[in-house]
Every structure is written in C-alpha cells, then in structure tokens.
Amino acid sequence: MESSSNEHIDYVFKVVLIGDCGVGKSSLLLRYSDDFFQESYLCTIGVDLRIRTISVDDKRVKLQMWDTAGQERFKTLCGHYYRGAEAIIIVFDVTSENSFSNVLRWYEEARQLSRQDTVLVLLGNKSDMADSRAVSTERAQSLAASLNIAYFESSAKLCDNVKETFTATTRKMMEAYQKHHRAHLPDDLTNSKSLHMSQPIKSSTSLNCFDCSIM
Amino acid sequence: MGYESAGKGYSVVAEWNPVSENFTVLNEETAKDMRVFMTVAVDLVFNCIREPIRFTLETRAKVYPKGERFFFHSKKPVKEKYYMHLTPAKLAESEQSAHCEQQYELKSLVSETVKERKKALNLKNYQINMQAGGIPSPNEDEEGSDDESPMVSGSGHVSKEITDADLLGQWAETLKKWHAHLSHRPKQVHMLCRKGVPEALRGEVWQLLSGCHQSAELVEAYRILITKDSPCTEAISRDMNRTFPAHEYFRDEGGIGQDSLYKLSKAYSVYDAEVGYCQGLSFLIAALLLHMPEEQAFSVLVKIMYDYHLRNFYKDGFQDLHLRFYQLERIFQNQLPDLYGHFIDIQLEAHMYASQWFLSMFTAKFPLYLVYRILDLFLCDGLNTVFSVALALLKDSRRELLALDFEGVLKFFRVTLPKKYRSEPAANSLLDIANRTKVSVKKLQKYEQEYLAIQAAQVKQEDPLTMYERDNKRLMETNMRLERENDSLAQELITSKVTLRNDLDSAEESMESLCKKLEKMSREFADSEEMVKRLSTENSQLKEKYRSEVCSVEEELKRNKEIIAQYKDICNSMSERNEKNISSYREELSKFKEVMTHCSQCTESLNITAPARPSVDQSAASKDKKIRE
Numbered sequence: 001m002e003s004s005s006n007e008h009i010d011y012v013f014k015v016v017l018i019g020d021c022g023v024g025k026s027s028l029l030l031r032y033s034d035d036f037f038q039e040s041y042l043c044t045i046g047v048d049l050r051i052r053t054i055s056v057d058d059k060r061v062k063l064q065m066w067d068t069a070g071q072e073r074f075k076t077l078c079g080h081y082y083r084g085a086e087a088i089i090i091v092f093d094v095t096s097e098n099s100f101s102n103v104l105r106w107y108e109e110a111r112q113l114s115r116q117d118t119v120l121v122l123l124g125n126k127s128d129m130a131d132s133r134a135v136s137t138e139r140a141q142s143l144a145a146s147l148n149i150a151y152f153e154s155s156a157k158l159c160d161n162v163k164e165t166f167t168a169t170t171r172k173m174m175e176a177y178q179k180h181h182r183a184h185l186p187d188d189l190t191n192s193k194s195l196h197m198s199q200p201i202k203s204s205t206s207l208n209c210f211d212c213s214i215m
Numbered sequence: 216m217g218y219e220s221a222g223k224g225y226s227v228v229a230e231w232n233p234v235s236e237n238f239t240v241l242n243e244e245t246a247k248d249m250r251v252f253m254t255v256a257v258d259l260v261f262n263c264i265r266e267p268i269r270f271t272l273e274t275r276a277k278v279y280p281k282g283e284r285f286f287f288h289s290k291k292p293v294k295e296k297y298y299m300h301l302t303p304a305k306l307a308e309s310e311q312s313a314h315c316e317q318q319y320e321l322k323s324l325v326s327e328t329v330k331e332r333k334k335a336l337n338l339k340n341y342q343i344n345m346q347a348g349g350i351p352s353p354n355e356d357e358e359g360s361d362d363e364s365p366m367v368s369g370s371g372h373v374s375k376e377i378t379d380a381d382l383l384g385q386w387a388e389t390l391k392k393w394h395a396h397l398s399h400r401p402k403q404v405h406m407l408c409r410k411g412v413p414e415a416l417r418g419e420v421w422q423l424l425s426g427c428h429q430s431a432e433l434v435e436a437y438r439i440l441i442t443k444d445s446p447c448t449e450a451i452s453r454d455m456n457r458t459f460p461a462h463e464y465f466r467d468e469g470g471i472g473q474d475s476l477y478k479l480s481k482a483y484s485v486y487d488a489e490v491g492y493c494q495g496l497s498f499l500i501a502a503l504l505l506h507m508p509e510e511q512a513f514s515v516l517v518k519i520m521y522d523y524h525l526r527n528f529y530k531d532g533f534q535d536l537h538l539r540f541y542q543l544e545r546i547f548q549n550q551l552p553d554l555y556g557h558f559i560d561i562q563l564e565a566h567m568y569a570s571q572w573f574l575s576m577f578t579a580k581f582p583l584y585l586v587y588r589i590l591d592l593f594l595c596d597g598l599n600t601v602f603s604v605a606l607a608l609l610k611d612s613r614r615e616l617l618a619l620d621f622e623g624v625l626k627f628f629r630v631t632l633p634k635k636y637r638s639e640p641a642a643n644s645l646l647d648i649a650n651r652t653k654v655s656v657k658k659l660q661k662y663e664q665e666y667l668a669i670q671a672a673q674v675k676q677e678d679p680l681t682m683y684e685r686d687n688k689r690l691m692e693t694n695m696r697l698e699r700e701n702d703s704l705a706q707e708l709i710t711s712k713v714t715l716r717n718d719l720d721s722a723e724e725s726m727e728s729l730c731k732k733l734e735k736m737s738r739e740f741a742d743s744e745e746m747v748k749r750l751s752t753e754n755s756q757l758k759e760k761y762r763s764e765v766c767s768v769e770e771e772l773k774r775n776k777e778i779i780a781q782y783k784d785i786c787n788s789m790s791e792r793n794e795k796n797i798s799s800y801r802e803e804l805s806k807f808k809e810v811m812t813h814c815s816q817c818t819e820s821l822n823i824t825a826p827a828r829p830s831v832d833q834s835a836a837s838k839d840k841k842i843r844e
Contacts, residue, residue: 021494022453034364041367043457045495045579046570049625064622071450071494076532077570098449111696112689146703 010059013173014066015166016081018106019091020099021070024125027156028091029067032166037157044069047078056170063170075109082113086173087121089165092140094124094153095132100140107147117180119172120149123165128155227257245278252276264319265304270297271326296327365630368498369459371582371637375415382407386416390423397428408595409650411588411643418506424594425518433514440482440513447484447492451477458497462583465501475509476501483516490520493529495574502578502586519576523598528573539573540565541666542659543605550606550652554613561621568628572608573601580633585642592649599654607649608632 017025026042033050048067053060066085068078082088088110092099103122110120122144124135137153144151150172152165233242245251253276258267274293301319385407392401404424412420422428445451455473459465464472479500484492499519503512520526527535544565548555558564571579577589593600609616612632616624636642674682811817 021450036364041457041460043368043454043494043497043579044571045574047567048629049567049622051622051626069494073493073529073532077536077566080566112693116692 007053008060009053009062011061011174011177012064013061013086013170014064014081014084015087015089015169015173016066016068016078016085017089017091018068018078018082018110019070019123020093020096020102020106023070023091023093023096023099024156025070025091026067028123028125028154028162029065031156031159031162033065035159037159046074047081052166054167054170056167056174059174061170061174063166079109079113082110082118083115085114085118086177087119087169088114089121089123089169091123091125092135093126094135094140095126095129097134100124100135100143103143107149117176119169119176120147121165121169121172122147122149122151124151124153125156127153127160128158229255241278243278244280245276250275251278263317264301264321266321268299268321268324270295270324273328298325298327298330300324366580366582366633366637367461368457368579369462369465369501369583371461371584373414373584373587375413382410383413386413386420390416390419393423397423398426400424405595408591409646411646412591414587417587417591418511421503421506421515421590421594422511425515426522427511427514427518430514430518433517434510436486437482437510437513440485441478443482443485445481445484445492448481450494451480451484451492451497454480454494454497459501462501462505464505472501472504475504475512479504479509479513479516482513483520486517487520487526490526490529493574495571495579496529498575498578502583502590505583519594523593525576525598536570536573537566538663538666539601540569542662543569543602545662545665546602546606546654546658547609549658551609551613554609554616557617558624561624563621563624567625569605572605576601577604580629582633582637582642584639585636585645588642588646589649592646599656599659600649602654602659603649603652606652606654607645610648610652611635611645 017029019025026044026048027037029048029050030036030038030042033052044067046069050065050067051062052065053062055061066078066081068074068081090103090106090110092103094100107120110118114120122140124137124140140153141151150168152161152168154161154165156162231238240251252273254271254273256269256271258269260267272293272295300322302322304318304320385403389401389403389407393399393404400423408420408424427433455477456465456468458473458476462472464470465476467473476497480492480497483496483500484490500512500516503515506512507515528539529536544555547558547565576593578586581589589600589604592604596603612627612635615627615631619627636645
C-alpha cells in the first residue's frame with residue numbers, strides 16, 4: 001500500500017463498485033489495490049473495503065473502495081453504501097449480454113440512492129476475452145452516452161486500463177467536488193487518528209449511511 | 216535442483232530384498248490394532264551444496280495379507296514438502312566449483328509435517344527463520360505476519376486421526392445411547408460438542424444433532440428436486456469455483472466436488488423458493504458435503520435452514536439480519552464497552568464486518584478446522600451461536616482492534632483474523648472464549664423489542680413532515696431525472712421527425728418517378744397485348760388454312776392411291792391376257808409346225824423363219840417387265 005499512516009492526504013473519496021455477480025468487481029479491486037489477480041476465487045458476501053492512495057494532479061487522494069455483492073438481493077444491504085459515495089462504478093462483463101442489459105437497472109438504483117454530485121461511471125471488464133465478447137465497445141459507449149456518464153473498458157486479469165479507469169474517475173470526483181464546493185478537506189490531516197475517516201465526509205453525508213434503515 | 220530444475224522431476228527408485236533379516240516386519244501382516252511406520256531416507260547431492268542432504272519421509276504403513284485385493288482408490292501418495300535454509304559458504308578460491316559461482320552450506324532442513332507439528336505445539340523458535348536467499352514458503356506467514364493477501368477459502372487440513380482415545384470412548388458410548396433413542400439427545404453430547412466432534416465422527420454426529428434420522432422423506436424429496444429447474448442456476452454456477460477453492464475436493468472445475476455442490480445448491484433453491492440461493496450458502500453446503508453424501512447433506516441443510524431458522528437471515532431483504540446486527544451490537548456494547556466505543560468512534564458498524572460471518576455461518580473465510588468446530592457448536596446450541604462466536608472473535612482480538620483505525624480494522628477482519636486461527640490451539644482458545652460467552656435469550660428478546668420499537672419510532676417520528684419531505688425530495692429527483700430523460704427523448708423525437716420528413720420527401724419523389732414509369736409500362740403492355748391478339752388470330756387463320764390444305768392433300772393422295780390400284784388391276788388383266796395370247800399362239804404355232812412338217816417346202820421356209828420366234832418371246836418378256844414396273 002502506498003500510504004503510510006501520517007502521510008499528507010488532500011482528498012478522501014469513497015468509491016462503490018456495483019454490478020452483476022461475477023463481472024469481476026473484486027478482481028478489479030484486488031488488481032488495483034494489491035496488484036494481484038486470482039482466477040475466480042473471490043466471492044464477496046456483503047461488502048468489502050479496499051484502500052489505495054494515489055497522486056492525481058499533484059494531489060494525494062486516498063480512495064476507499066467498497067466492493068459489493070452482486071446478487072440482486074444484496075441491493076438492500078449494499079444500497080446503503082451508495083449515499084456516502086463520491087463515485088459509483090457500474091461494472092459489467094463484456095462477455096455477458098445479461099450483465100450488460102442489467103446495467104440500466106444498476107444505474108437507476110445508483111441514481112436513486114446516491115447524491116446528486118456522485119460521479120457515475122460505466123466499466124466493461126474482461127476485455128481480454130476477445131473471442132467470447134458479447135458487447136461491442138460501440139454499444140457500451142452509446143449506452144454510456146445516453147446515460148451521460150463516462151465509459152471505460154478494462155481487464156483485471158491483464159491489468160489493462162484498470163489504473164487509468166480509477167485515475168480518470170478520481171479526476172472526475174475532484175472536478176465534481178470543486179464544482180459543488182463542499183467542505184471536503186480534512187483540517188488536520190497530520191493527525192493520524194482522524195485520518196482514516198476524513199472529517200468532512202463524516203460531517204456531511206457520513207459513512208454512517210445505515211442510520212436510515214436501522215435506527 | 217541446480218540450474219536446470221525448471222519443470223523437471225526426478226525419480227529415485229529403490230529395491231530391497233524382502234528375505235533379508237532386517238525386513239521381517241514387512242513380511243508380517245499388520246494386525247488391526249497395530250501401527251507400523253516406515254521411514255524412507257534419501258541422500259541427495261546438489262550442485263553448489265557442499266554436503267549431501269538427507270531427506271527423510273515418514274509415513275504410516277500397513278502390510279496386507281498375501282491374497283489381499285486392493286480396492287482402495289482413495290489411497291493417496293505420500294507427499295512431503297521440505298524447506299531448506301542455506302547460507303553462502305566461505306571457500307578458498309581453489310575450492311570453487313567450475314559450474315557454480317557460489318557454494319552453499321545447509322543451515323537447516325525442515326519438512327512441512329514437522330513444521331506443522333511444531334507449530335501445533337506452539338514451538339515457535341524452530342530454526343526456519345527465513346532470510347534473504349531462502350526459499351520462500353507459502354506457509355511462512357505466522358501470526359503477526361505482514362502478508363497482505365487474504366487466505367483462500369477452504370484452507371487448512373483437518374485430520375481424521377483420533378489422538379484422544381479417551382474422548383473417542385466417551386463418544387462411542389454416547390453414540391450407542393443416542394442410536395438407541397434417536398429422538399433423545401444424550402446429556403453428554405453438549406459437553407462433548409464443546410470439545411469438538413472428532414473429525415471421523417462429524418458426519419454422523421451432525422446428522423444426529425440436526426435430527427435428520429427421521430427424514431427419509433427429505434432424502435426422497437432430494438432425488439426428485441435435483442431433476443427440477445431452478446431460476447438461480449446462473450448465480451449458483453458462478454459461485455462454484457469460488458467456494459473452498461483451497462480444498463482439493465472443490466478445486467477442479469467440473470469435478471465431483473463442484474458437481475455435488477451445484478446439485479445440492481440447486482435442489483435447495485427449488486425446495487425453498489422464497490430464499491432460493493443466496494451467496495454465502497455455498498460455503499455452508501460445501502462444509503456439509505465434506506462430511507456426508509449429498510442426500511444427507513441436503514437433509515441437514517434443510518434442518519439448519521428451517522429448524523435452526525437460519526433461512527430467516529436471507530429473507531425479506533435481510534430484515535432479520537439487520538435485527539441480528541442490532542442485537543450483536545447491543546451485546547457487544549455490554550460485554551466489550553471499550554472496543555464498542557472505539558468502533559463507534561471510527562464509525563464502524565456491524566454490517567460492515569459481520570455480514571459474511573452471519574450469512575455463511577462463519578464458513579466462508581476461516582480455516583476449516585475452525586469452521587467445523589463452529590458448526591459443531593452451532594448444530595448443538597442453535598442459532599445464538601452466531602453471537603457467542605462473533606463476540607469471541609472480537610474479544611480475542613480486542614487489543615489489536617483497539618489500536619487500529621477504520622480501514623485497519625476492516626483489513627484486520629478480512630486478512631489477519633482468518634489467518635490467526637490457522638493453528639488448532641488458537642482456534643481452540645477462541646472456542647473456549649465462545650463457550651464462556653453467555654448470551655442470554657432474555658436479553659436478546661429485549662433487544663429485539665428495542666429494535667422493533669426504534670424502527671416503529673423512526674417511522675412515527677418521521678411522520679408526517681420529514682417523511683413526506685424525504686419522499687418529496689426523492690420524487691422530485693426522480694421527476695428531474697425523468698424530465699431530463701424526457702428532454703433527451705423529445706430531442707431524439709425531433710431529430711427523428713426531421714429525418715423522417717426528409718425520408719418521406721425523397722420517398723415521394725421516387726414514388727412519382729416510379730408512377731410515371733408504371734404508366735409508360737402499362738401503355739406498352741396494352742400495345743403488346745393487342746399485338747398478341749392480332750398475332751393469335753393470324754395464327755388461328757394460318758392453322759385453319761393449313762388444316763384445309765392438309766385435307767386436300769390427303770384426298771389427292773387417296774385418289775392417287777386408287778388410280779394406282781386401278782392401274783395395277785389393268786396391268787394384271789393385261790398380263791393375263793397377254794399370257795393367254797402367248798399360250799394360244801404357241802398352240803397355233805405347234806399346230807402350224809405339225810402341218811408344215813408334212814410339206815417339205817414349208818419345212819425349209821420354217822427353218823429360215825425359226826430364229827424369228829425368240830424375238831417374239833423377247834418382246835413379250837420386255838412387255839411383261841414394263842407392265843410390272
């Protein structure tokens with residue numbers, strides 16, 4: 001991991017990965033956070049957190065990436081994480097028509113439960129499997145264009161375009177943040193105790209997104 | 216092995232003389248209650264290592280009687296892994312080998328079995344402290360290791376060997392009692408389960424604990440259920456090669472393990488359509504399948520889901536699960552106030568770490584030894600085990616967790632915690648804590664009431680303004696989104712209308728020209744039709760003419776034939792007449808000759824005229840011929 005506990009951090013962003021079962025959400029995060037790939041070993045039950053700190057345009061950005069279970073029924077459990085997210089990446093599998101046709105449902109869900117300034121991104125994974133490809137880049141692009149969101153294509157297996165996708169998404173989050181002038185910068189970042197949960201996130205929308213359903 | 220080892224295997228073959236005195240043991244059949252061990256030692260000389268290295272392999276053996284027929288397909292070859300620790304040797308230059316720049320000395324050699332055994336005995340200081348240059352070993356990361364990759368699910372070997380003969384005796388006695396009264400669980404069971412069910416007995420004990428002995432109909436139902444289609448097949452098959460991938464039974468895609476797992480998951484999803492299949496279940500099913508055949512595993516699963524109420528966790532959008540999380544947090548708050556306070560500070564909530572604990576009954580991430588021990592406890596004590604085990608996990612790592620921040624805690628739960636229980640003593644001590652952790656049913660009920668009250672209050676409190684406001688906001692957002700969509704759709708509509716208009720115009724133009732063409736063509740058609748008519752009348756006229764012509768020709772032909780026939784008749788009659796004439800002439804001539812012979816003067820004249828006669832014949836013949844022609 002790139003960050004040490006008392007490193008200077010400019011932004012802390014939360015990213016939630018959603019999409020059908022088996023499209024490679026966990027693999028993408030494993031690749032991105034640990035630079036490691038396992039052929040279909042990962043089954044996320046509920047949610048999982050991954051961290052990576054990166055530099056974008058001279059800013060240190062810590063990404064808290066939530067991996068969610070893809071099964072339909074987990075939407076009620078994982079949906080609570082959408083509200084706190086600065087970005088939601090909708091992942092589908094370019095070799096699975098089904099996962100692509102479900103993108104619209106995931107999009108609706110994400111739009112409904114997220115904030116207005118949340119960046120949505122469409123990501124087609126498994127681009128290495130050209131032979132069994134079912135969804136063309138053009139189709140995915142035109143869907144993304146009609147939803148007015150960015151489209152990326154990646155291969156977690158070959159580590160192709162994974163980093164680029166997250167960097168571009170981070171840039172979008174920074175733009176969105178600057179546009180909405182939200183008090184986002186932690187006041188005391190050298191204080192390691194409060195680092196993991198930056199102050200503004202806590203105060204504004206908070207990770208405590210569960211309140212609404214439990215309390 | 217040296218420089219060229221990549222992908223190569225070496226085999227060493229040894230033979231012994233069985234008659235030799237030293238091997239008498241091998242010639243005697245091993246008695247049932249006896250154990251024979253065999254040690255094979257191989258000295259190998261390695262390139263670059265100064266001394267030969269002795270590898271010893273110890274294994275249990277059994278000598279069978281002479282006539283034994285081996286059906287044991289399950290016997291596996293004995294495998295052993297060795298960890299060698301080498302240090303560069305300091306050599307005089309003259310000693311340096313030509314093949315090898317560096318010579319090494321053996322520091323230590325440990326087999327994996329020995330290492331595991333030592334680890335189990337908590338002997339931490341054996342000499343396998345790897346340093347740079349050593350062979351990296353996959354099991355090297357001990358507690359506190361900073362390896363970041365999580366453990367693969369289904370890790371860990373659970374031995375079937377029974378080390379405690381006393382415990383086995385107690386179990387044997389208890390099982391005897393139990394089988395005599397299946398519905399009555401003997402008193403000792405509770406105490407024995409807390410110590411952990413011996414692996415060899417687990418399959419049987421789990422079935423007895425869950426009360427499966429009375430469910431022959433479930434076994435029957437299973438056979439029918441596996442033939443039915445399920446709406447969950449896609450979700451199920453996606454989880455097959457990620458359930459216990461570390462276990463060899465489930466490792467191979469399409470192997471028997473995955474096949475059974477698939478069939479059982481599918482059968483259950485048909486049996487319980489409301490729950491269907493939920494991620495997390497496959498791990499529990501896999502743990503069952505490692506101890507009993509499919510049909511029995513299905514029965515136990517049904518019992519766990521219905522009788523133990525585990526299925527409530529998966530129902531109705533996890534409502535019951537949320538209640539359990541609340542209960543957990545309340546007990547947590549009671550029993551571990553400092554850690555609970557820390558979690559509140561870092562805003563860590565139960566659903567972030569306990570979802571996969573509860574939804575898989577702790578089977579998904581922990582080493583199998585611990586998984587089985589937890590299932591022993593769960594099947595013995597019921598669903599509240601989830602609380603005692605969860606609390607034990609928190610208690611056992613309390614100090615570490617207190618020092619970690621939000622991200623650190625979550626990573627600890629994901630990576631470090633499962634690894635912590637790779638050794639049996641660690642798992643045992645966790646279960647001791649779990650057994651000591653009292654979760655009172657009364658309190659749980661109280662918390663349930665609290666939870667329901669809070670929920671009701673939340674709804675009430677929100678009533679009516681905030682709720683409406685929230686709804687309003689949501690609806691406004693939806694409305695805005697719909698409006699946006701509407702706008703884009705309207706635009707699309709306009710552009711499509713324009714293109715349609717253009718299309719229509721061009722289509723009209725082309726239609727006009729086509730109409731003109733059509734007119735022209737129809738005129739041409741009419742013309743040609745007339746011509747066809749004219750031609751056809753001409754044709755019929757010609758036909759008529761031809762026919763009459765043919766008739767007249769035929770008549771003429773007939774007439775000609777008649778004439779020919781008449782002519783032939785005439786010819787015939789004429790030739791007849793001619794012949795008659797000839798014969799009459801000949802008669803007259805003969806008469807005449809006779810008369811003339813009497814007169815000498817006449818005979819003379821006759822001789823002169825005689826040659827004239829053939830000419831008469833000739834002319835008659837030529838006349839004949841002409842007639843015939």
